[in-house]
Amino acid sequence: xxxxxxxxxxxxxxxxxxxxxxxxxxxxxxxxxxxxxxxxxxxxxxxxxxxxxxxxxxxxxxxxxxxxxxxxxxxxxxxxxxxxxxxxxxxxxxxxxxxxxxxxxxxxxxxxxxxxxxxxxxxxxxxxxxxxxxxxxxxxxxxxxxxxxxxxxxxxxxxxxxxxxxxxxxxxxxxxxxxxxxxxxxxxxxxxxxxxxxxxxxxxxxxxxxxxxxxxxxxxxxxxxxxxxxxxxxxxxxxxxxxxxxxxxxxxxxxxxxxxxxxxxxxxxxxxxxxxxxxxxxxxxxxxxxxxxxxxxxxxxxxxxxxxxxxxxxxxxxxxxxxxxxxxxxxxxxxxxxxxxxxx
Amino acid sequence: xxxxxxxxxxxxxxxxxxxxxxxxxxxxxxxxxxxxxxxxxxxxxxxxxxxxxxxxxxxxxxxxxxxxxxxxxxxxxxxxxxxxxxxxxxxxxxxxxxxxxxxxxxxxxxxxxxxxxxxxxxxxxxxxxxxxxxxxxxxxxxxxxxxxxxxxxxxxxxxxxxxxxxxxxxxxxxxxxxxxxxxxxxxxxxxxxxxxxxxxxxxxxxxxxxxxxxxxxxxxxxxxxxxxxxxxxxxxxxxxxxxxxxxxxxxxxxxxxxxxxxxxxxxxxxxxxxxxxxxxxxxxxxxxxxxxxxxxxxxxxxxxxxxxxxxxxxxxxxxxxxxxxxxxxxxxxxxxxxxxxxxxxxxxxxxxxxxxxxxxxxxxxxxxxxxxxxxxxxxxxxxxxxxxxxxxxxxxxxxxxxxxxxxxxxxxxxxxxxxxxxxxxxxxxxxxxxxxxxxxxxxxxxxxxxxxxxxxxxxxxxxxxxxxxxxxxxxxxxxxxxxxxxxxxxxxxxxxxxxxxxxxxxxxxxxxxxxxxxxxxxxxxxxxxxxxxxxxxxxxx
Numbered sequence: 014x015x016x017x018x019x020x021x022x023x024x025x026x027x028x029x030x031x032x033x034x035x036x037x038x039x040x041x042x043x044x045x046x047x048x049x050x051x052x053x054x055x056x057x058x059x060x061x062x063x064x065x066x067x068x069x070x071x072x073x074x075x076x077x078x079x080x081x082x083x084x085x086x087x088x089x090x091x092x093x094x095x096x097x098x099x100x101x102x103x104x105x106x107x108x109x110x111x112x113x114x115x116x117x118x119x120x121x122x123x124x125x126x127x128x129x130x131x132x133x134x135x136x137x138x139x140x141x142x143x144x145x146x147x148x149x150x151x152x153x154x155x156x157x158x159x160x161x162x163x164x165x166x167x168x169x170x171x172x173x174x175x176x177x178x179x180x181x182x183x184x185x186x187x188x189x190x191x192x193x194x195x196x197x198x199x200x201x202x203x204x205x206x207x208x209x210x211x212x213x214x215x216x217x218x219x220x221x222x223x224x225x226x227x228x229x230x231x232x233x234x235x236x237x238x239x240x241x242x243x244x245x246x247x248x249x250x251x252x253x254x255x256x257x258x259x260x261x262x263x264x265x266x267x268x269x270x271x272x273x274x275x276x277x278x279x280x281x282x283x284x285x286x287x288x289x290x291x292x293x294x295x296x297x298x299x300x301x302x303x304x305x306x307x308x309x310x311x312x313x314x315x316x317x318x319x320x321x322x323x324x325x326x327x328x329x330x331x332x333x334x335x336x337x338x339x340x341x342x343x344x345x346x347x348x349x350x351x352x353x354x355x356x357x
Numbered sequence: 358x359x360x361x362x363x364x365x366x367x368x369x370x371x372x373x374x375x376x377x378x379x380x381x382x383x384x385x386x387x388x389x390x391x392x393x394x395x396x397x398x399x400x401x402x403x404x405x406x407x408x409x410x411x412x413x414x415x416x417x418x419x420x421x422x423x424x425x426x427x428x429x430x431x432x433x434x435x436x437x438x439x440x441x442x443x444x445x446x447x448x449x450x451x452x453x454x455x456x457x458x459x460x461x462x463x464x465x466x467x468x469x470x471x472x473x474x475x476x477x478x479x480x481x482x483x484x485x486x487x488x489x490x491x492x493x494x495x496x497x498x499x500x501x502x503x504x505x506x507x508x509x510x511x512x513x514x515x516x517x518x519x520x521x522x523x524x525x526x527x528x529x530x531x532x533x534x535x536x537x538x539x540x541x542x543x544x545x546x547x548x549x550x551x552x553x554x555x556x557x558x559x560x561x562x563x564x565x566x567x568x569x570x571x572x573x574x575x576x577x578x579x580x581x582x583x584x585x586x587x588x589x590x591x592x593x594x595x596x597x598x599x600x601x602x603x604x605x606x607x608x609x610x611x612x613x614x615x616x617x618x619x620x621x622x623x624x625x626x627x628x629x630x631x632x633x634x635x636x637x638x639x640x641x642x643x644x645x646x647x648x649x650x651x652x653x654x655x656x657x658x659x660x661x662x663x664x665x666x667x668x669x670x671x672x673x674x675x676x677x678x679x680x681x682x683x684x685x686x687x688x689x690x691x692x693x694x695x696x697x698x699x700x701x702x703x704x705x706x707x708x709x710x711x712x713x714x715x716x717x718x719x720x721x722x723x724x725x726x727x728x729x730x731x732x733x734x735x736x737x738x739x740x741x742x743x744x745x746x747x748x749x750x751x752x753x754x755x756x757x758x759x760x761x762x763x764x765x766x767x768x769x770x771x772x773x774x775x776x777x778x779x780x781x782x783x784x785x786x787x788x789x790x791x792x793x794x795x796x797x798x799x800x801x802x803x804x805x806x807x808x809x810x811x812x813x814x815x816x817x818x819x820x821x822x823x824x825x826x827x828x829x830x831x832x833x834x835x836x837x838x839x840x841x842x843x844x845x846x847x848x849x850x851x852x853x854x855x856x857x858x859x860x861x862x863x864x865x866x867x868x869x870x871x872x873x874x875x876x877x878x879x880x881x882x883x884x885x886x887x888x889x890x891x892x893x894x895x896x897x898x
Binding site: 153154174175176177201206207208232233234235236237238239240241242243244247249252253254260262263264265266267269270271272273274276277278279280281283285286287288289290291292293298303306307308309310311313314315316317319320321322323324325326327328329330331332333334335336337338339340341342343344345347348349350351352353354 | 373374375391393394395396397398399402406423424545546547548549550551552553554556557558559560561562564565570579583585586587588590591592593594595598601602606607608609610611612613614615617620635636638641642643644648649651652653654655656657659660661662663665666667668669670671673674675676677678679680681682684685686687688689690691693694695696697698700701703705706711714715717718735736793794795796797801802804805806807808810811
């Protein structure tokens with residue numbers, strides 16, 4: 014793809030032809046406030062925060078393609094005034110519970126407000142009396158709090174365009190506009206597939222996971238469910254998996270995960286896990302030491318080599334484990350009777 | 358897989374997942390992709406957004422139909438007739454890729470002859486798909502390039518599953534859709550490492566890398582590498598193992614991370630077979646329905662508690678890393694298997710860690726020859742990767758096919774009915790399916806409260822016409838009986854199923870669907886026919 018060079022606030026920035034001024038600026042290290050743009054989605058230009066000046070005209074940077082020699086100013090007295098009003102209208106009725114909000118410290122609205130600089134006195138005059146809408150807690154993995162919604166539409170576009178599900182869309186008009194399911198019912202009763210892709214992309218705390226523990230480190234892994242092999246990062250805190258994040262660099266899933274991949278890894282922490290070897294004594298399975306169990310297995314297997322023995326290996330185990338299982342069956346037990354559930 | 362080996366010389370997904378987005382036509386047959394492989398379904402949807410035509414062939418009106426330009430609703434078990442019918446149209450209308458057939462394929466004439474039996478009257482009658490739809494689909498598939506075929510268990514779990522796969526492969530060869538990006542024949546593997554387990558030779562007829570156990574030179578190679586003598590004849594398959602146990606021939610079974618009591622067709626038979634097995638060792642992370650019957654249960658580490666590699670459906674070998682410690686005394690499977698071998702006095706099981714095991718795998722498995730832990734990095738490597746400087750292979754059969762002749766082989770086929778068809782006593786066909794929220798026998802997913810909240814019980818899907826005729830209502834509990842077993846289950850009245858067909862998953866131990874299904878086997882692949890089983894529905898008073 015051809016590259017072009019443009020100037021943003023006097024800084025020469027090279028970008029691929031076809032990209033937008035906003036994405037070129039962000040990639041070049043220049044922040045332009047924005048809420049409704051997301052790199053995975055087509056730009057829509059609804060939040061009006063990324064207004065820039067090009068050739069004396071004010072245009073949304075997210076909807077303006079780059080071109081050779083383009084000169085862009087990210088701020089001017091007029092832009093600052095327009096932006097300030099847009100931000101003030103957005104936050105005048107936004108709940109002020111930042112410290113207890115799951116998006117705290119990672120919130121695009123906080124970033125925008127901080128960049129623009131907000132006068133508390135002016136906010137009070139803009140505030141309208143509105144009833145607090147109850148939070149939709151129907152989904153087992155995440156909540157939807159429409160009071161915190163900034164109507165950027167990223168969730169709507171993610172669900173409709175990217176996932177092809179279309180569980181949510183805009184409803185009502187003007188100040189009453191909300192993101193809603195069909196018939197305004199709870200999410201759990203909609204066609205929502207609980208993939209959580211909207212939660213991942215929500216720039217504020219409107220769509221937020223129920224599990225609030227933040228990981229202290231992340232470990233690269235691969236989802237243990239179906240054969241797609243989605244790359245993911247397991248968020249670990251202490252000795253517990255507390256979060257899962259899709260690996261955007263993995264070619265198999267390009268960052269996407271399904272409901273099982275994103276929210277279904279809790280089985281690892283389950284209290285029902287087997288924790289000790291068990292040996293059947295007098296008809297009952299009773300706890301045993303590894304030495305007891307392994308000696309019993311080794312001794313009994315030794316008596317049943319050849320045609321009397323078979324291994325059922327596991328399509329859930331690693332390559333290395335399957336390699337050892339077949340080597341054991343063939344080399345130690347002298348039979349080729351090993352199979353797994355490939356056919357089921 | 359046996360079918361693809363016959364046709365192409367290699368039994369794996371020919372192309373890569375990311376390539377699907379750029380296909381011009383996609384035939385999705387026997388795959389409920391949005392449910393069983395949701396992230397691959399995203400690529401299919403993306404292709405449709407970019408202008409591709411999606412053809413869905415499935416007895417059920419699955420979610421993917423919302424994106425399909427064409428929906429072919431074939432009767433369960435009639436896939437060969439449908440695919441051969443499409444091939445017949447392509448040949449008759451001169452739409453075949455003659456240059457590709459001439460240069461890259463063999464046995465075309467015999468195949469062409471076998472098409473004679475598939476005139477559209479017969480195909481329409483057998484499949485229940487109107488002939489103009491078959492013609493339209495055939496034309497679209499033949500003229501939109503590149504065209505990709507996706508399939509899953511809806512193709513393979515039949516008594517003629519191997520024929521189904523070869524019919525799919527024939528169609529791809531006929532239209533020149535092999536060996537190019539965004540084309541090919543793409544079996545979507547169900548388990549995270551089913552591809553790897555096959556690659557590693559956890560199969561009764563091949564060593565790692567599909568090297569046949571019956572070939573003397575292969576046996577000698579492994580005897581030399583492992584320092585032991587090895588048996589000459591092939592072993593038993595999954596279903597045959599339980600048959601042998603039932604008849605008292607197999608006395609000890611080492612069962613790792615599987616739950617055949619729920620997953621195996623004709624599960625009652627498996628239960629009896631296990632009762633007759635003298636010594637059953639189950640190695641798992643949970644006390645499964647099968648582990649309850651074991652003589653010894655060994656607690657294993659979960660994926661997040663160990664290092665190793667998985668090979669995904671597109672042949673990509675990827676690293677997993679240990680994130681947390683195992684609970685209690687649970688141990689990685691590698692450690693457990695090695696310990697048993699060492700206590701039996703067998704040499705060759707004293708590895709320092711998984712990286713060292715991978716080194717041995719690479720030394721004995723040509724397709725993995727260039728794979729080592731330090732090369733796997735962020736993206737992994739797609740086999741074949743024969744040498745340490747090989748970049749891996751995104752799509753197979755580019756210059757030549759993996760078969761010894763280097764050619765893609767057409768296979769003449771005939772239509773064979775399913776082992777069981779509907780009759781007076783068992784008038785409905787039961788086909789198995791899956792839920793988005795659960796996985797296989799749900800050993801893992803039912804331990805996650807949120808997934809259980811979203812889907813907590815089995816629902817037998819039944820067409821409104823059948824429900825009315827039987828006098829059963831949505832939400833009512835019924836008994837479903839086959840020749841092998843019965844279960845009680847709640848009814849979901851929906852036109853997702855056509856009249857005469859009912860479907861259920863096998864995720865729920867309370868409604869064990871596989872006690873009903875048929876373990877009749879495909880004669881080549883030995884896969885049980887869980888997709889077609891005759892049942893009747895009885896009211897529960």
